[in-house]
Amino acid sequence: xxxxxxxxxxxxRRRGQEARLRCSPMKGHSHVYWYRQLPEEGLKFMxxxxxxxxxxxxxxxxxxxxxxxxxxxxxxxxxxxxxRGDSAAYFCASSPYITDTQYFGPGTxxxxx
Amino acid sequence: DAKTTQPNSMESNEEEPVHLPCNHSTISGTDYIHWYRQLPSQGPEYxxxxLTSNVNNRMASLAIAEDRKSSTLILHRATLRDAAVYYxxxxxxxxxxxxxxxxxxxxTVNP
Numbered sequence: 608x609x610x611x612x613x614x615x616x617x618x619x620r621r622r623g624q625e626a627r628l629r630c631s632p633m634k635g636h637s638h639v640y641w642y643r644q645l646p647e648e649g650l651k652f653m654x655x656x657x658x659x660x661x662x663x664x665x666x667x668x669x670x671x672x673x674x675x676x677x678x679x680x681x682x683x684x685x686x687x688x689x690x691r692g693d694s695a696a697y698f699c700a701s702s703p704y705i706t707d708t709q710y711f712g713p714g715t716x717x718x719x720x
Numbered sequence: 721d722a723k724t725t726q727p728n729s730m731e732s733n734e735e736e737p738v739h740l741p742c743n744h745s746t747i748s749g750t751d752y753i754h755w756y757r758q759l760p761s762q763g764p765e766y767x768x769x770x771l772t773s774n775v776n777n778r779m780a781s782l783a784i785a786e787d788r789k790s791s792t793l794i795l796h797r798a799t800l801r802d803a804a805v806y807y808x809x810x811x812x813x814x815x816x817x818x819x820x821x822x823x824x825x826x827x828t829v830n831p
Contacts, residue, residue, distance in 0.1 A: 650821040711763030
C-alpha cells in the first residue's frame with residue numbers, strides 16, 4: 608500500500624506567481640490535512656478536507672490560499688500571488704477516519720524568489 | 721488543543737534506552753496522548769498513542785502516569801536512525817481533525 612504522495616517535492620516560484628501543491632492520500636483514506644512548516648518553526652495546521660468538502664480551514668490564511676479535494680483526483684493546495692513569506696515546507700496527511708492516525712507525505716518545499 | 725511541555729533537546733548513545741518526557745498537566749479525560757517524530761527533511765511519522773494504559777508497539781513504548789499529567793516515550797535501544805524531533809501531542813477523541821505540534825524534543829544519538 609503506497610504511502611501519501613506529494614508532488615512536486617520541490618517547487619520554485621517568483622513573487623506573484625501561483626503555486627499548486629498536490630497530495631494523493633493513501634488508498635482508502637478520505638480525510639486529508641494540510642500543514643505548513645516555516646523555516647525554523649514548528650508545524651502548523653492549515654486545513655482539513657473530506658472528499659469534496661472543506662471541514663476545517665481555521666488555520667488557512669484568509670487571502671491567496673485555497674484547498675480542494677475533488678471526488679476524483681488528488682487534493683490541491685493553491686497559493687495565488689506568492690510572496691517570499693510563503694516559502695516553507697507544506698505537508699499533507701491522510702487518515703481513514705477523523706479520529707484515526709494521520710499518515711504524512713514527504714512534503715513539498717516551496718521557495719519563492 | 722492545549723499545549724504540552726517537552727525538553728528542547730536530549731542526547732543518547734547508540735543501543736541505549738531513551739526516555740523522552742512530556743508534561744500535560746491540564747489534560748482532560750477524553751484527550752489521547754500521541755507521539756510523532758520528524759526525521760530531517762521528512763514528514764512527521766506516527767510513533768504511538770495511548771489514553772490511560774501503557775502501550776507498546778514495534779517502535780516504542782508509552783508510559784502514562786496514573787494521574788495522566790505526564791507521559792514518557794521509551795525507545796528501548798536507540799539507533800542513529802532514531803535521531804529526530806519527537807512531538808508529544810494531546811488530541812481529543814471526538815474532534816481529532818487537527819494535530820497541534822509544539823516545538824518537540826530534538827533527540828541526538830551518539831555512535
